Amino acid sequence: MNEQVSYQKINLQIEGMTCAACSARIEKVIGKMAGVHEIAVNLPMGSAALVLDAGTELKGEIIERIEKLGYSARSFEEASDSQPAIFGLGAKLVISALLTLPLLWAMVRHYTMTSSLWIPDLFLEPWFQWLLATPVQFAIGAPFYFNAWKAIKNKSANMDVLIVLSTTCAYLYSHYMTIHMLRSGGADPHAVYFETSAMIITAVLLGKWLEASAKERSMKTIHRLRRLSPQTVTIIRNEMQPEVISIKEVKIGDMLLILPGEVVPADGRVIRGRSAVDEAFITGESVPVEKRQYDRLIGGSVIRDEAITMQVTALGSQTALGKMIHLMEEAQGSKAEIGRYVDRIAAVFVPTVLVLALLTFCIWSLWLTPGDIKGALFKAIAVLVIACPCALGLATPTSILVGTSRALESGILFKEGKYVEQLQQIDIILMDKTGTLTHGTPRVTDVITDPGQEHRLLRLLAAAENGIEHPYAKAIVKEAVRRGLQVKETTSSQAITGLGVKARVDEHEILIGSRAFMNQAEISIQRFVPVTEQLEREGKTMLFAAVDGVPAGVIALMDTLKASTPQALRRLKKMGIIVVMVTGDHRKTANAIAERAGITTVYSEMLPQDKVHLVRTLQQKGKRVAMVGDGVNDAPALAAADIGIAVGTGSEIAKDAADVNLLHSDLGGVADAVVMSRKTMRNIRQNLIFALMYNVLAIPLAFMGLLTPWIAGTAMALSSVSVVTNASRLQKASWRN
Incomplete structure (x- = not known):
C-alpha cells in the first residue's frame, strides 16, 4: 500500500497536453525508461507524478524525453502561476468568438426555417467570411497546428490532429470555392463553410478555458496554503535587540519573536510566553488552542493574545504546512485505478477515429452517393470532430482534482488520488481508543x-x-x-x-x-x-x-469520549460500515468506553503486532479494512490496512504511515471522508457514462450525415464542458449524510 524506502517520488508540471491520447503517450514512453517504477499523468492538472528507483538522477533525462515528445516539462517549484495562462486563453476565446459570431449569423441562411431572418449583406459575402475565418484558423488556431505536427513527428495522434484535419479541410474547401466565385463573379453563401472551421476552434477554446478555470478554482486552496507563510520574521540573537530579517535567512534552532496577530512562520516550540493560537486553517479546529512553554507551534497558525518566543524546529518543505502542500499536489497529480482503464481506451481512440473518418469518406463517395465528394468530405469531418475523446480523458482526473481540493477545505488530506477510490470500498473500520475515540488527554x-x-x-x-x-x-x-x-x-x-x-x-x-x-x-x-x-x-x-x-x-x-464520536460512529454504521474498537487497554476499560460510544465489537489488550494480525486476518476473509489511529503503536496497522486514517492530534509516525490524514481531531472527518469518496466516485461514473454514451451515439449520427461539422464541433466541446461542470458540483457538495 505505502511506497517502499527503495523508491523516490518526483512531480513535474507538463504543458502542451490537449487530450487523453497525449497523457497516455507520455505515460507509455516515460514508463519504459530504466529506473522509472511508475508514472501517472494527470491531464486537467497538467502534471505527472513519478516513482523512481532511489538514488537515480533521472529528472533531467525525463524532462528531455518529454520535450522530445513535443511537450514542455519542469518541476513544480519552477512552474509559474496559472493566472496569466488563463487570462491569455480567455483573450483568445473572446477574439475568436467575436470573429465567429458573424459567420454563425450568416449560417442561418443554410436552413429553411431560419432563411427569412435578416442578415447584413456584408456577412453573406464569401470574401468577408474568408477575412474573418483566416485569423481564427491560422493565428488563434496556430497552437493546434504546432501540437499536431509534434504529435505526427513522434508517430502519434492526438486531439490536435483531429482538429487540424477537420478544420483545415473545411477551410481549404471554402477557400477554393471563394476564389472560384471571385473569378466567376458569383457569390453563393451556401457554397462555403467557413463557420464550420471557426466554430470548431472557438468551441474547443471554450472547453479549454472552462477546464483551466476549474483547475484554478481547485488550486486556490494550495495557493492559500502557500501564502500562509510570512516573508519576514523577527529574530532574537543572543538576547540582543530583535531584528527583522527575511524568512529565507532563518535556520533551525533560531529564536523568533511572534507578536499578537502575526503568523507563525515555521514549525517550532514555545520557549517563552503563553498565548491562544488560531490553528483553524491548518487543523480545522475553530477554537484557538492555548499554547505555553514547550508546546508545539505549527507554521501558518496565528498568535492571538500575547507575544511569544519560539524556537524553530522545521523550515520550508519539512514543516507540517510544507508537507501538507506537497501531499496535496501529489494527490491531485496521482491517478485512481479507474482512470488507468480510461487511459487504455483513449490511447487507441484517436487512431480508430482516423480510420472511421476515412471509411466514412470512402463509403459515401464511392458507394452511397457516388461522385458527391463535398458531401462525403463533410460527413468525414463530422466523424473526426465528434469522436474526439476529450470528455473521456477529463472524466476521472477532473473529479479527483475537485474532490480532493474540497476535502482539504474540510480538513481531510488524501495523500494520493487512488485512496479516494479505495476508501469507498471499505467494509470494516478498526478504531483505536486513546486519542482517536477519546480526547487522548486523560x-x-x-x-x-x-x-x-x-x-x-x-x-x-x-x-x-x-x-x-x-x-x-x-x-x-x-x-x-x-x-x-x-x-x-x-x-x-x-x-x-x-x-x-x-x-x-x-x-x-x-x-x-x-x-x-x-x-x-x-x-x-x-x-x-x-x-x-x-x-x-x-x-x-x-x-x-x-x-x-x-x-x-x-x-x-x-479519558473521556470526544463529543463527535457517537454521532460519527452512527453515521458510519448508517453507511453499512462495521466499526470495531482495537486497543491496548484492559478488557473492562475498553468495554466501558465501547458501550458509551455504541461499539459492540471490541478487541482489547492488543499489542501493535496483534492489530496488524487482526487487519490481515480480516483481509484474508475478503474484507476491505480501514484503520483509524493516532499513536506510534498504531502505525504498523495503519500501514497494513487497505486504508490508514490518522487523526490530526496523532504522532508524526502515524501520519506518515497513513493514507488519509485528518487535519483535526473530530472523528466526524472519517465519516466525511467516506461520503466524499463515494460522491467523487459517483461523479466519475456519471462523467464516464456520459462521455462513452456521447461517443457511441454521436459517431453513427455523424456517419449518417445527420450532424454537420460545426454542430459536431459544438457538441464535442459541450461534452467536455458538461464533464467539467459536473465535476465542479463537488465544490459545493455536502459531506454530511
Whole structure:
C-alpha cells in the first residue's frame, strides 16, 4: 500500500497536453525508461507524478524525453502561476468568438426555417467570411497546428490532429470555392463553410478555458496554503535587540519573536510566553488552542493574545504546512485505478477515429452517393470532430482534482488520488481508543499504594515518565506538578511500545505500564486486582507500577469520549460500515468506553503486532479494512490496512504511515471522508457514462450525415464542458449524510 524506502517520488508540471491520447503517450514512453517504477499523468492538472528507483538522477533525462515528445516539462517549484495562462486563453476565446459570431449569423441562411431572418449583406459575402475565418484558423488556431505536427513527428495522434484535419479541410474547401466565385463573379453563401472551421476552434477554446478555470478554482486552496507563510520574521540573537530579517535567512534552532496577530512562520516550540493560537486553517479546529512553554507551534497558525518566543524546529518543505502542500499536489497529480482503464481506451481512440473518418469518406463517395465528394468530405469531418475523446480523458482526473481540493477545505488530506477510490470500498473500520475515540488527554483520578507512600510513588513515576510523549505519561507528570511535587529529569527512560515505560530514578528501577508489561517482567500484581476491578468497570485505565521489581501501586486514569464520536460512529454504521474498537487497554476499560460510544465489537489488550494480525486476518476473509489511529503503536496497522486514517492530534509516525490524514481531531472527518469518496466516485461514473454514451451515439449520427461539422464541433466541446461542470458540483457538495 505505502511506497517502499527503495523508491523516490518526483512531480513535474507538463504543458502542451490537449487530450487523453497525449497523457497516455507520455505515460507509455516515460514508463519504459530504466529506473522509472511508475508514472501517472494527470491531464486537467497538467502534471505527472513519478516513482523512481532511489538514488537515480533521472529528472533531467525525463524532462528531455518529454520535450522530445513535443511537450514542455519542469518541476513544480519552477512552474509559474496559472493566472496569466488563463487570462491569455480567455483573450483568445473572446477574439475568436467575436470573429465567429458573424459567420454563425450568416449560417442561418443554410436552413429553411431560419432563411427569412435578416442578415447584413456584408456577412453573406464569401470574401468577408474568408477575412474573418483566416485569423481564427491560422493565428488563434496556430497552437493546434504546432501540437499536431509534434504529435505526427513522434508517430502519434492526438486531439490536435483531429482538429487540424477537420478544420483545415473545411477551410481549404471554402477557400477554393471563394476564389472560384471571385473569378466567376458569383457569390453563393451556401457554397462555403467557413463557420464550420471557426466554430470548431472557438468551441474547443471554450472547453479549454472552462477546464483551466476549474483547475484554478481547485488550486486556490494550495495557493492559500502557500501564502500562509510570512516573508519576514523577527529574530532574537543572543538576547540582543530583535531584528527583522527575511524568512529565507532563518535556520533551525533560531529564536523568533511572534507578536499578537502575526503568523507563525515555521514549525517550532514555545520557549517563552503563553498565548491562544488560531490553528483553524491548518487543523480545522475553530477554537484557538492555548499554547505555553514547550508546546508545539505549527507554521501558518496565528498568535492571538500575547507575544511569544519560539524556537524553530522545521523550515520550508519539512514543516507540517510544507508537507501538507506537497501531499496535496501529489494527490491531485496521482491517478485512481479507474482512470488507468480510461487511459487504455483513449490511447487507441484517436487512431480508430482516423480510420472511421476515412471509411466514412470512402463509403459515401464511392458507394452511397457516388461522385458527391463535398458531401462525403463533410460527413468525414463530422466523424473526426465528434469522436474526439476529450470528455473521456477529463472524466476521472477532473473529479479527483475537485474532490480532493474540497476535502482539504474540510480538513481531510488524501495523500494520493487512488485512496479516494479505495476508501469507498471499505467494509470494516478498526478504531483505536486513546486519542482517536477519546480526547487522548486523560487525567489521573486515583493513586493506589501503601499508606503514606502516595506522594513518593507519584514523584518516582513522574520522573520516569518525564519527557515521554504518551498521553498517560503527560497526565502523570501533570498530576505530580498539580500536587506541588518536584519532578526530576531522567535520561534513562525507555518507552516500550504498547507496554509501558522502564526507567532508573534515584538508583531505583521503575516499571510502569499494563498488566502484560508486569506479566512479562514476572511481577505479580494480584494484591491490587480487587481494588482495580471496580475502577475498570467505571471506564478507568489502570497502569501498574513496580519499584526494584516489587509491585508498588496502581495509577487510575480517565479519558473521556470526544463529543463527535457517537454521532460519527452512527453515521458510519448508517453507511453499512462495521466499526470495531482495537486497543491496548484492559478488557473492562475498553468495554466501558465501547458501550458509551455504541461499539459492540471490541478487541482489547492488543499489542501493535496483534492489530496488524487482526487487519490481515480480516483481509484474508475478503474484507476491505480501514484503520483509524493516532499513536506510534498504531502505525504498523495503519500501514497494513487497505486504508490508514490518522487523526490530526496523532504522532508524526502515524501520519506518515497513513493514507488519509485528518487535519483535526473530530472523528466526524472519517465519516466525511467516506461520503466524499463515494460522491467523487459517483461523479466519475456519471462523467464516464456520459462521455462513452456521447461517443457511441454521436459517431453513427455523424456517419449518417445527420450532424454537420460545426454542430459536431459544438457538441464535442459541450461534452467536455458538461464533464467539467459536473465535476465542479463537488465544490459545493455536502459531506454530511
